[in-house]
Amino acid sequence: MIILPYVRKAQFYETDQMGVIHHSNYIRWFEEARVDFMRQIGFPYERVESMGITFAVLGLSCEYRASVLFGDTVRVQVEMKACSHSRMTIGYDVADEATGEPRTTGETHHFFFKKKNARPVSLKRAIPELYDIFCSLIP
Amino acid sequence: MIILPYVRKAQFYETDQMGVIHHSNYIRWFEEARVDFMRQIGFPYERVESMGITFAVLGLSCEYRASVLFGDTVRVQVEMKACSHSRMTIGYDVADEATGEPRTTGETHHFFFKKKNARPVSLKRAIPELYDIFCSLIP
Amino acid sequence: MIILPYVRKAQFYETDQMGVIHHSNYIRWFEEARVDFMRQIGFPYERVESMGITFAVLGLSCEYRASVLFGDTVRVQVEMKACSHSRMTIGYDVADEATGEPRTTGETHHFFFKKKNARPVSLKRAIPELYDIFCSLIP
Amino acid sequence: MIILPYVRKAQFYETDQMGVIHHSNYIRWFEEARVDFMRQIGFPYERVESMGITFAVLGLSCEYRASVLFGDTVRVQVEMKACSHSRMTIGYDVADEATGEPRTTGETHHFFFKKKNARPVSLKRAIPELYDIFCSLIP
Numbered sequence: 285m286i287i288l289p290y291v292r293k294a295q296f297y298e299t300d301q302m303g304v305i306h307h308s309n310y311i312r313w314f315e316e317a318r319v320d321f322m323r324q325i326g327f328p329y330e331r332v333e334s335m336g337i338t339f340a341v342l343g344l345s346c347e348y349r350a351s352v353l354f355g356d357t358v359r360v361q362v363e364m365k366a367c368s369h370s371r372m373t374i375g376y377d378v379a380d381e382a383t384g385e386p387r388t389t390g391e392t393h394h395f396f397f398k399k400k401n402a403r404p405v406s407l408k409r410a411i412p413e414l415y416d417i418f419c420s421l422i423p
Numbered sequence: 424m425i426i427l428p429y430v431r432k433a434q435f436y437e438t439d440q441m442g443v444i445h446h447s448n449y450i451r452w453f454e455e456a457r458v459d460f461m462r463q464i465g466f467p468y469e470r471v472e473s474m475g476i477t478f479a480v481l482g483l484s485c486e487y488r489a490s491v492l493f494g495d496t497v498r499v500q501v502e503m504k505a506c507s508h509s510r511m512t513i514g515y516d517v518a519d520e521a522t523g524e525p526r527t528t529g530e531t532h533h534f535f536f537k538k539k540n541a542r543p544v545s546l547k548r549a550i551p552e553l554y555d556i557f558c559s560l561i562p
Numbered sequence: 563m564i565i566l567p568y569v570r571k572a573q574f575y576e577t578d579q580m581g582v583i584h585h586s587n588y589i590r591w592f593e594e595a596r597v598d599f600m601r602q603i604g605f606p607y608e609r610v611e612s613m614g615i616t617f618a619v620l621g622l623s624c625e626y627r628a629s630v631l632f633g634d635t636v637r638v639q640v641e642m643k644a645c646s647h648s649r650m651t652i653g654y655d656v657a658d659e660a661t662g663e664p665r666t667t668g669e670t671h672h673f674f675f676k677k678k679n680a681r682p683v684s685l686k687r688a689i690p691e692l693y694d695i696f697c698s699l700i701p
Numbered sequence: 702m703i704i705l706p707y708v709r710k711a712q713f714y715e716t717d718q719m720g721v722i723h724h725s726n727y728i729r730w731f732e733e734a735r736v737d738f739m740r741q742i743g744f745p746y747e748r749v750e751s752m753g754i755t756f757a758v759l760g761l762s763c764e765y766r767a768s769v770l771f772g773d774t775v776r777v778q779v780e781m782k783a784c785s786h787s788r789m790t791i792g793y794d795v796a797d798e799a800t801g802e803p804r805t806t807g808e809t810h811h812f813f814f815k816k817k818n819a820r821p822v823s824l825k826r827a828i829p830e831l832y833d834i835f836c837s838l839i840p
Contacts, residue, residue, distance in 0.1 A: 477580075479626075481626055483623065483624050484621065484623040485622050486621040487621060
């Protein structure tokens, strides 16, 4: 399965007075790319939620290499970094769409839990098909 | 009853590349001031919601007179403009805290509905005490 | 000249605890659609700015008809409402992409000014070609 | 020198459809607290910028321990973690103001550069007084 990059224009309201995209927005772009990634692998959030499972964000990190400007188009490449029964790590690589030059990289850490009672759950047991896809995508 | 202005610092992440607070943020400041207003009159959102009632935003308008800069402190004066059984209009006056100079004015229009079934409700019947406060605050 | 609608997915981070897109985000979607509109008519913001002219937001209004949910795709139709030498009004019609059902409508009011000295300017004199396009698009 | 915590109310527009503050907002709270920290030590951003120096964000990390809800008040304790001639790391500890219970921790990494030419600069040479304060605050 090949994951296509998520493509996105940088918006005016995302700039700050330094004239660049404010660093907090990349966290939101990671989320957009993650949502798109789930769609690509056939498990959009709605479907996972309808199965009673949710992913919470446990932590994240982000490294800024170069600025993105209003009007730039970026592509965000999502990569599964790790997956266990209870947790996963997703990586993000943001690059300029036109030149391919790197902009930002990051990771988000998640754990799986039941919506009903907010208790941790084994994804392998709850949605084995999704667990297998996650594992198969780890390079 | 005297409604005190809501005081607030303009944040760096709220600026845009023109070097001023992006115009979309005032809508959020109106909400912050509205939440504070409800607290001041003794009906914080939590209390109203616990009574099964919610306010939805029907519409809004905003006029920009002068820019707010990062680091400026503003005060938002809330004023009840109108209230009927089913609807209300709240006005906002944003001014520089230091100089009193006008920055932005706006209005939000709301209607009242039951949380349980999302149906419109008469505030006068549902929470008469709150309805009376709203009416008493119209200048 | 036919202006195509701007198409956009509603994002998770744009929701609020009522389970719908927070009303402040529509102001940002209007801006995205406006930027796209300028691109469609051959005058992207960068080009207008490189000619020394900028549009400031003087005011706006917004009416909410129905909620947008996370995962919904909307289309925003931009329409020139009015244009004078010094000002213009742009209208926005947000509808569900799948069903065409109305979601939100709004307007933004702008005036034209010189970047160099922040003084009002006649668009008709500064960029007559753009002024003519704006006028030709008023229905 | 004792750094006081930065106190802040969680806003309605910062919630998401899970009913909690969306994780991207903590990055913005870190910035608010950082701005307040600079003010406390006598070097507000405006002053540093007027000396021709700026801090860029190189990277950040964030760990989420427990959710913050609309209406909660949090305090953000800022702590200098490291400082060299060219870089610094700042830590953040977000806790519930009422109970002291931990909510989120994080770090941001910065480097110093000249505004004029965007080149890295030695803070020790550019603003030795500020460099000394940063160093003295490392526990």
